[in-house]
Amino acid sequence: MSKTDHNHLHAPLLGWFARHGRELPWRTDPEPYRVWLSEIIMQQTRISQGMAYWQRFVAAWPTVDRLAGADEQQVMRLWQGLGYYSRARNLHRAAKLIAAMGAFPQTYAEIIRLPGVGPYTAAAIASLCFGEAQAVVDGNVYRVLSRLYAIATPIDTTQGQRLFRDLARDILPPDRAADWNQAMMDLGAMVCTPRNPQCGECPLNVYCAVYPDGTAENHPVKQGKVKQRERRFIYLWVECGGCVALRRRPGGDIWQGLWEPYMMEVTGCGTAALPPWAEGAVLLRSGMKHVLSHQVLLADAYRVEADRRPTLPGDYRWVPLNEVDRYGLPRLVQKLFALTDT
Numbered sequence: 001m002s003k004t005d006h007n008h009l010h011a012p013l014l015g016w017f018a019r020h021g022r023e024l025p026w027r028t029d030p031e032p033y034r035v036w037l038s039e040i041i042m043q044q045t046r047i048s049q050g051m052a053y054w055q056r057f058v059a060a061w062p063t064v065d066r067l068a069g070a071d072e073q074q075v076m077r078l079w080q081g082l083g084y085y086s087r088a089r090n091l092h093r094a095a096k097l098i099a100a101m102g103a104f105p106q107t108y109a110e111i112i113r114l115p116g117v118g119p120y121t122a123a124a125i126a127s128l129c130f131g132e133a134q135a136v137v138d139g140n141v142y143r144v145l146s147r148l149y150a151i152a153t154p155i156d157t158t159q160g161q162r163l164f165r166d167l168a169r170d171i172l173p174p175d176r177a178a179d180w181n182q183a184m185m186d187l188g189a190m191v192c193t194p195r196n197p198q199c200g201e202c203p204l205n206v207y208c209a210v211y212p213d214g215t216a217e218n219h220p221v222k223q224g225k226v227k228q229r230e231r232r233f234i235y236l237w238v239e240c241g242g243c244v245a246l247r248r249r250p251g252g253d254i255w256q257g258l259w260e261p262y263m264m265e266v267t268g269c270g271t272a273a274l275p276p277w278a279e280g281a282v283l284l285r286s287g288m289k290h291v292l293s294h295q296v297l298l299a300d301a302y303r304v305e306a307d308r309r310p311t312l313p314g315d316y317r318w319v320p321l322n323e324v325d326r327y328g329l330p331r332l333v334q335k336l337f338a339l340t341d342t
Contacts, residue, residue: 025055039059084185106126107130129178135181140185194217239306285335
């Protein structure tokens with residue numbers, strides 16, 4: 001399939017985008033820092049949820065230099081609740097690198113070297129901010145292309161990813177890369193949706209291979225789902241003298257760098273007895289389910305009011321209760337102990 005075979009798609013989709021494209025603040029002012037921030041925040045996050053986080057980050061750190069100078073715990077605290085916390089750590093690392101460079105990198109080849117930036121994010125920034133003819137391929141684009149051309153190759157295979165990447169590159173109008181990329185993403189988000197797609201409203205339906213037989217929801221094809229493993233946590237909110245015991249989670253596991261109260265993980269099918277110093281602990285929640293991408297967590301929560309500080313492992317610290325909101329806590333911990341952002 002040659003590049004000229006796709007030209008008939010450009011006018012109808014770009015025309016639709018001009019009339020119906022989403023109005024997003026980083027589009028009206030496509031400054032690289034704002035666009036990059038939006039792309040990192042919106043990874044694995046709906047725009048309706050991520051918008052408030054983007055606005056808070058821009059308000060707290062309006063420039064990349066300001067973000068680079070922030071304390072990591074401040075960044076993690078503001079990120080709290082978004083999940084996939086490695087994004088926040090990479091965001092901060094990348095900001096420091098950009099600040100050291102003296103300016104935001106301006107080419108795809110340079111942008112993709114930043115921590116936490118993959119091909120999609122680099123292409124989005126390079127096209128929207130610098131006019132480079134780079135095609136984006138995200139979940140929306142996979143869905144639109146797989147339906148438009150009735151592609152049966154699974155998108156979660158190396159072969160499929162290569163096929164869709166090449167097709168997205170071939171279909172891209174090089175002189176309208178930014179508009180085209182945004183149009184494809186908006187079409188997937190607003191019309192060519194995963195369930196109940198609005199095929200009758202699609203500007204490309206006359207060219208769509210699956211529209212005539214109504215099989216849009218059969219695409220894209222996936223090879224198989226990732227297995228999730230189940231883990232059980234027991235949390236103890238230990239208070240003593242107006243303080244609570246918290247520790248910062250180490251690397252190599254979920255929620256790296258966030259803080260949590262005293263925690264015990266139950267292994268296998270067994271049970272775990274509470275430590276002797278937790279006598280009189282009050283059960284607050286039992287079996288709360290929290291689903292991550294590859295793990296399902298089941299958690300119990302207890303509250304302990306101690307007369308004297310129990311002996312805890314060295315990585316726990318006693319934090320005044322009125323300062324807890326300065327520490328980034330996993331969403332599960334917030335729910336277990338009915339903590340809210342302040």
